Amino acid sequence: MRIDEHPILSFKRVEKIKFVYNGKEYIGFKGDTIASALHAAGIKILGHHPETGRARGFYCAIGNCSSCLMTVNGEPNVRICIEELKEGMVVETQKGKGRLR
């Protein structure tokens, strides 16, 4: 789902970044957010509503709406639409509302 040809923009995908999503290894690129890397891999269900269980994806992609919260490196409630993808990140679907440690 990456854009390869564009009349105006060019996307330089130089540096590959490995990360783990729900136990499986994926590859994104430097400059990705976690959300863009997941979406490029075809993953748009990011979690489920803590009470109704309905599927959730992102809505705003700029950190306003909190529809994309996931657990990243053990930390819950990370807005993955604005969190820069980093090598070795462990991204997990969050169960429930998450707990402060």
Added chain:
Amino acid sequence: MKTTEIAIIGGGPAGLSAAISGASSGAKVTLIDRNYSLGGQLKKQTHKFFGSQKQYASTRGFCIANILEDELKKYGDRVEILTNATVLGLYEDKVITIEQDKQYKKLKPEKIIVATGASEKFLAFPNNDLPGIYGAGAVQTLMNEYGVKPGNNVLMVGAGNIGLIVSYQLIQSGVNVKAIIDAAPQIGGYLVHASKIRRMGIPILTSYTIKYAHGKDAVEKATIWKIDENWEPIPNTEMDFDIDVICISVGLSPLADLLWQIGCKMEYIPELGGHEPIRDDNLETNISGIFIAGDVGGIEEASSAMVEGRLAGLCAAKSLGYYYGDYEERRKDLIDQLISLRSGPVGDKIRSGLRKVII
């Protein structure tokens, strides 16, 4: 506690312009933005801007972001830029609290310009929470900033400028746009954008609204239906679209939380997108030393946000004693630019809204 002369909250078109204007007048400015880089929503604008030369007409939005950032950096030591820094609070004694790199920081400026912009509105319909239903701005971010397609087939809800422009950008990215619908009886955006879309064979259906989104874990289909002059749906006018993305482009509302917190006088102005702060001609709110610029003060185009930023920066600096002989001339030029941007029938709503909040 750290101090500065002018703190600007938000590094989009308004905030960047405010910072340039404040620093060029001689003040020390601190520009705070919650993102990793400056530019705000300019960064995902691939189209060429309208307006005049002073508002970077004919230049693409993302290029304007770079031009403004370079211009700001010319002022060297007078400029401090805090990125990845989220303003958490704005207090009566003008202390700003900030989270940056998981650290809690405080800043005490003499003047503050709030340029926090806006967020996308949402629309009520069954299953509107399915993954694949995205704000138009979100789709633009995903495509134009990160180079990722939102899906393969899109229904665009909203034929204002954002809906039209994003539809065009979807096509540029190789995504199929099935239709653009709008509940209003006419197209809200500029006709120059609408004709570009029509030339590509994409139907723009006015007086249509979304009835239902279908799908279990992600959106798979959308049903739309026609509405009458009282905005009541007309039975048996339903149409189905097989899509994997519904793009919601039904307007923006100001991100004014900080203005509420500090106690600015707010009025509900539907023409401007929501609750707006009362302000004077110089963009100063009823709280002395708190200025606003850009969409937080009323939803408009980025062009006027940039001019407002320049005006707020100029006036905030003046109130600190930084001004030159040409101050009145510069102020008048900016006000004239705003008048010109808001002129004509497309500016009707904005002018009528602003009359209610400028005192």
